Amino acid sequence: MTDTSDLSGIDRTSLFPPDLVAQARRVLEAARAAGLHVATAESCTGGLVSGVLTEIPGSSDVVAGGFVTYSNTAKEISVGVPRDLLDLHGAVSEPVALAMAEGVLQRLPEADVAVAITGVAGPGGGSAAKPVGLVHFAVARRGLPARHVAHRFADEGRAAIRLRSVVAALDLLEQAIATQPTLQA
Secondary structure, three states: OOOOOOOOOOOOOOOOOHHHHHHHHHHHHHHHHHOOOEEEEEOOOOOHHHHHHHOOOOHHHOEEEEEEOOOHHHHHHHHOOOHHHHHHHOOOOHHHHHHHHHHHHHHOOOOOEEEEEEEOOOOOOOOOOOOOOEEEEEEEEOOOOOEEEEEEOOOOOHHHHHHHHHHHHHHHHHHHHHOOOOOOO
């Protein structure tokens, strides 16, 4: 089969903006220095966090894996989010984001830190309670309690919401990698 795609005019050095790649590189370097492996569970970002992390050569020594859990069924099957949690709170919620991050650590024993993203990227799918731009994040690290953050990004388009979500997820990974678990006496 011959590839007839026209790639002229496309930056073939990276699929992502340079500042995003630089941020991902910092996450990888911090994880590598700490001897940690990272993983993801992504809904509205559709694998973009994993994508930007693995854009960098050598990332395989730090990235344990990633799950794209776009549907509720994928959230259940891939990362073990309980159906009753989804039914009670909806996919775009704090409890589901936390369950996604914790589920990654249960499913991937080599992962030390996991980030999860679930939100409404638009243009449709929003409601008064969960408007377009609402994104829930969670980060879990072995030995530490999982942490949740919610962002209400401006409705400036699907691509912008998704890219802002990737930046926020990388920030959470970087913070979790820098946080040292305390030893229990």
